[in-house]
Amino acid sequence: MEQKNEKVAAVPMRGMRDLLPREVERRQSVAASITQVYAKYGFTEIETPVVERSELLNTGEGGDNEKQTFGILKRGLSMTDIQQADTTQDIIDSGLRFDLTVPLARYYAHNHAKLLSPFKALQIGSVFRAERPQKGRYRQFTQCDIDIIGEDSILAEKELLLATTEALLTVGFTGFTVRINDRRILKGIAYSCGYTENELDLVFIIIDKLDKIGLEGVAEELQTKVPQPGAAEKMMEFLRNSGTQTDNDAKINLLPPEIAVEVVRELRDIIETVETLTNQEFTIVFDPTLVRGMGYYTGPIFEIEDKDFPSSIAGGGRYDNMIGKYTDSPIPACGFSIGFERIMTLLEERDNTDSHPLQKQAVIYDPTTVSDTFALTYIQRIRAENNGTVSLHKRRKNTKNQLSELAEQGYSTYCLLINEQQDPAFKQID
């Protein structure tokens, strides 16, 4: 029970943040709307621990995110153990999850006997990355993922796209663009230009920069970093031709014959189904330059862009080779992740009206003339008759100030108890 007396700084850990009541309320309201849509589609929420074994966080599946893992010190190490360590792996045995996909793969392998097959998972949870802190980017942030595990047909892609676009429409987005591509299409294009299998990763990384460095930039990097004779020229020709087309069918018609007919048929089928089954409140476009960063994608990939945000607000794709690393046999999988922090940023910017989902009423009593027992008895009766918040406050000298503070916190009405004989009416706070 030792208690030190020096004052302790009150700032959060570097790169981390506190959420105010108003922020928590809005985040939970948006999360609840998204969850409700996903539940309608049969996605069930699961939870994995925040802490995972180092082995799991260092498989290579996490890409660059693995380098940003917060490592947790092994328990029970002596200072000698620490001083004699050869690598950090000698002193850490676990870390904070950097995404929800790697833990999901482990979860499915560990629990699949108790789950429906195919399994439709929903996860909303915190992930942690030791990125350089910057405005609007935090080292703990929320991800919102849905995944279908065990479905090898494009039924999975269709359901993911229908559910996620409906979720985004439900929380107020409209007019966004779904970009779709397929890793097998990217490969076919690269092969048709003359690139070899070993060069694919690097070629994709360069093409992925198209938005940032433009066609010229891509051409230059391809020529200097992947010097395959004639290939860069062919790639540029394809990108230029494709870039001039706006129609999905026209773009598909430009694809080289190296791409399997089945792959193109699936692409058309996904686009057509999404267009037919939704009310055209958004656009779905085939973008043969869409890469998506993670190495684990094997088939269709997709991203959603909102005109007001520079990067994507959602993204996902098929990753058929990951789950099998934890199980005895390969298991197909496909996922879609909403950038929860990004959509919250956009929703906060757009919605300046204070829409509190819960009605909030305040009972203010004068403690010099009304006992707390009387006030509590009075308010318990009102609470029993109401569903929203009915909170009790002692009257302050500056009641006007007090009312405006309550208004800031979303309170709409109040009543003032100044003696024990009354039953005052609630008034608007204005």
Place this chain on the structure above:
Amino acid sequence: MEQKNEKVAAVPMRGMRDLLPREVERRQSVAASITQVYAKYGFTEIETPVVERSELLNTGEGGDNEKQTFGILKRGLSMTDIQQADTTQDIIDSGLRFDLTVPLARYYAHNHAKLLSPFKALQIGSVFRAERPQKGRYRQFTQCDIDIIGEDSILAEKELLLATTEALLTVGFTGFTVRINDRRILKGIAYSCGYTENELDLVFIIIDKLDKIGLEGVAEELQTKVPQPGAAEKMMEFLRNSGTQTDNDAKINLLPPEIAVEVVRELRDIIETVETLTNQEFTIVFDPTLVRGMGYYTGPIFEIEDKDFPSSIAGGGRYDNMIGKYTDSPIPACGFSIGFERIMTLLEERDNTDSHPLQKQAVIYDPTTVSDTFALTYIQRIRAENNGTVSLHKRRKNTKNQLSELAEQGYSTYCLLINEQQDPAFKQID
């Protein structure tokens, strides 16, 4: 994009657990009921980061929990830095929070200008303790705390007790016992027996063991560990007399005159208010031997016990000296924490009926005779007309098995699409 090929073990980190869909559903449903009650009383939910600075996790306020902190390795350390470390504090700069109270104190100090005063906080979140893993105890678990910061009168204690008992009644507990005491009463009893200020902590730790080691055990430990002449005998006499009384007033009448009249008046007032304003669905008893472990309590303390659980299911009290360590002036505070994992254990044991809050319907289509586009079109229409889950499944050869798996996951009805001309009725899964 390096990908290793060896199989990775799928078990969670030692002492951590995965939550299945059914578990998440029940936990969220219970948490939502509790939250709704607390919101009614004006408590607003806040969130603090999972990671806090080491400085904050080593103030002494956390008691023994501080020793169970998971430490996070500093970023950017070289192996030389690690090998030359003198203490673990040289290589860790932060850790996982072990409770929600210490972070709340920091949060209030950092954000109080943006919060109502008094501030009524609700927190439901994960905390982490490196305890020895054992059945039903995990190293990551959920706490559910309410706190009132800035209210120095017992209005705070009354509201906490009314809100928490209503929350427990709402989720299905009844007939529980609220035990109440006051740290100032404990001190007065100890002083009246002849103990000195320095001995109080140790005396309280021993009295706290009364349930486990009995009166004889307490007597022996007091005599050997706190050898103050005659004091142990006086304490035993008090405990024996008090133990024979069951009536609150009778127990209060046994209190020594060293305890301030005001303290006793407050105790009576709290008990009377809680008894008057609730429907006697539980009992509130004065227990002068109630200690509660944490060193930071300064006034009234309380615990809730359920007859089916060996330890308390909720506990709290006043801690007027903690928040001031982070702010410029002292700030009174009082909190109440529900043992969320404990109440979930009890609720799971009691409720064997599968009460799914959400209606779940399955559309099963035969993929050999029905296209996925037809099935999706069909189900989107049903989804638009329903609020619950309407999920799509491909028919498996053993449809009976498939239906029983669906039933296990809470599905109640299904329809079978076997051609593209029909509009089949939903049937019960039995």
